[in-house]
Amino acid sequence: MRPALPSWAGTLAVKAAAFITVMCCALAALLGILVHVSVTNQTVGQARNLALARLKGATTAFEAGDSLGRGAALDPPELPASLRALAVAGKRGTMVADRRGRPTMWAAGPAAGGRALAVAIDYSQSAHTIEALDTAILWSSALAIGATLLVGAVAVTRVTRRLHTTAQVARRITAGDLDARVDDRRAKDPGRPQDEVGAVAVALDSMASSLQGKLLSEQRFTADVAHELRTPLTGLHAAAELLPPGRPTELVRDRVTALRTLTEDLLEISRLDTGRERLELDAEDLGALAVRVVRAAEASDFFETPAASGTTAASSASTTAGASTNGGAPTTGGASGADGASATGDQVLVVIVRNAHVETDRRRLERVLGNLLANAHRHGRAPVRLTVDGPVVTVRDHGDGYPEYLVTHGPQRFRTEGGAKGHGLGLTIAVGQAEVLGARLVFTNAPDGGAVATLTLPQTPPAPARLPDGAA
Numbered sequence: 001m002r003p004a005l006p007s008w009a010g011t012l013a014v015k016a017a018a019f020i021t022v023m024c025c026a027l028a029a030l031l032g033i034l035v036h037v038s039v040t041n042q043t044v045g046q047a048r049n050l051a052l053a054r055l056k057g058a059t060t061a062f063e064a065g066d067s068l069g070r071g072a073a074l075d076p077p078e079l080p081a082s083l084r085a086l087a088v089a090g091k092r093g094t095m096v097a098d099r100r101g102r103p104t105m106w107a108a109g110p111a112a113g114g115r116a117l118a119v120a121i122d123y124s125q126s127a128h129t130i131e132a133l134d135t136a137i138l139w140s141s142a143l144a145i146g147a148t149l150l151v152g153a154v155a156v157t158r159v160t161r162r163l164h165t166t167a168q169v170a171r172r173i174t175a176g177d178l179d180a181r182v183d184d185r186r187a188k189d190p191g192r193p194q195d196e197v198g199a200v201a202v203a204l205d206s207m208a209s210s211l212q213g214k215l216l217s218e219q220r221f222t223a224d225v226a227h228e229l230r231t232p233l234t235g236l237h238a239a240a241e242l243l244p245p246g247r248p249t250e251l252v253r254d255r256v257t258a259l260r261t262l263t264e265d266l267l268e269i270s271r272l273d274t275g276r277e278r279l280e281l282d283a284e285d286l287g288a289l290a291v292r293v294v295r296a297a298e299a300s301d302f303f304e305t306p307a308a309s310g311t312t313a314a315s316s317a318s319t320t321a322g323a324s325t326n327g328g329a330p331t332t333g334g335a336s337g338a339d340g341a342s343a344t345g346d347q348v349l350v351v352i353v354r355n356a357h358v359e360t361d362r363r364r365l366e367r368v369l370g371n372l373l374a375n376a377h378r379h380g381r382a383p384v385r386l387t388v389d390g391p392v393v394t395v396r397d398h399g400d401g402y403p404e405y406l407v408t409h410g411p412q413r414f415r416t417e418g419g420a421k422g423h424g425l426g427l428t429i430a431v432g433q434a435e436v437l438g439a440r441l442v443f444t445n446a447p448d449g450g451a452v453a454t455l456t457l458p459q460t461p462p463a464p465a466r467l468p469d470g471a472a
């Protein structure tokens with residue numbers, strides 16, 4: 001099994017630093033070995049030639065019966081055994097060995113009587129020279145590696161910083177900030193050659209601009225169509241009210257109402273897409289607000305006639321964990337503000353595990369919860385439970401759950417699965433309004449069946465968006 005590496009080991013800077021270090025060490029070792037071998041061979045060669053020259057002179061003096069001279073002797077006891085055996089065998093040779101604790105260059109040759117004539121030359125100065133050279137090579141290599149690593153790290157960091165900036169901009173675009181741009185100054189300078197990082201930055205900016213233009217065009221088209229439909233739909237609704245009572249009239253009114261609701265949803269989505277929605281903050285009792293939303297939902301007709309609701313066709317498939325009623329059977333009637341209180345209506349059970357007072361936009365929060373309840377009623381199965389646990393509100397049904405795409409990627413307008421009726425706008429609106437509130441809306445499926453929508457309100461509400469000059 002491969003060992004698990006830390007996350008920082010995968011960064012480009014670390015990989016580049018490791019590559020530079022390895023290459024510098026390999027180059028320093030290669031150069032050091034070459035220099036060491038060359039200088040050592042030269043030094044040893046000079047000492048060997050000097051020793052052989054003195055051995056030749058000592059041999060001549062020995063044969064002439066003269067004094068052997070300094071450093072020459074017959075069968076000296078310090079002579080290495082291998083060199084002695086070579087000389088006794090009738091050959092000449094040299095060897096570096098210690099003599100009285102000092103490096104010595106020995107040269108030995110045959111002498112009469114099966115003896116060995118040897119010459120010893122002090123080699124300590126040459127050995128110190130080689131040792132000093134090796135130390136200099138090590139220190140210079142370390143200095144060169146450090147300097148190269150430092151310069152390389154600075155150069156790589158300049159590149160990785162630009163890559164990090166590009167990645168951050170890409171993540172901002174993914175999160176919905178289509179105004180984010182890299183704006184790499186190096187890529188904009190015509191007098192500077194454009195590198196690969198600059199090319200990526202330019203391509204990302206171009207893609208973001210193109211994507212933003214297409215999305216804005218689609219948003220304008222949706223808003224324009226919705227606005228153009230409002231006037232004829234208003235007239236059509238008025239005309240439908242004048243029709244005589246009967247089943248055909250009911251069908252016409254029902255379809256007109258559904259079309260008006262769809263148009264209003266499209267207009268709301270268009271406003272959310274512009275990102276110019278303004279909050280109207282006020283202190284709210286979350287438990288009481290939840291009960292009001294449930295009662296309003298049950299009093300309206302979306303629990304009976306799906307066409308009259310602006311809520312989405314969210315889904316049709318999945319599972320969720322059951323919420324506890326915190327002990328005891330629920331009591332009918334209004335919810336008290338006490339923790340652990342329960343209230344129930346005809347369709348939805350409200351469970352207040354822990355009440356909370358939040359500063360939020362009441363209208364938008366009611367819109368989010370209303371859409372979640374309508375979606376649970378239409379596409380799930382009873383019982384539907386709304387749970388308040390501090391700033392966290394959960395809406396759960398016991399149907400088939402959300403489809404896989406919705407859990408993974410979130411709701412998508414005009415997309416439904418499993419034969420579910422609707423337009424996929426209700427949950428899209430809920431997500432958009434939750435973002436305006438600064439809240440987080442998560443869709444999951446419970447293990448024992450049912451869809452779970454969890455809305456987490458922020459501790460501090462977001463600052464109101466600043467509109468451009470002249471914006472209404």
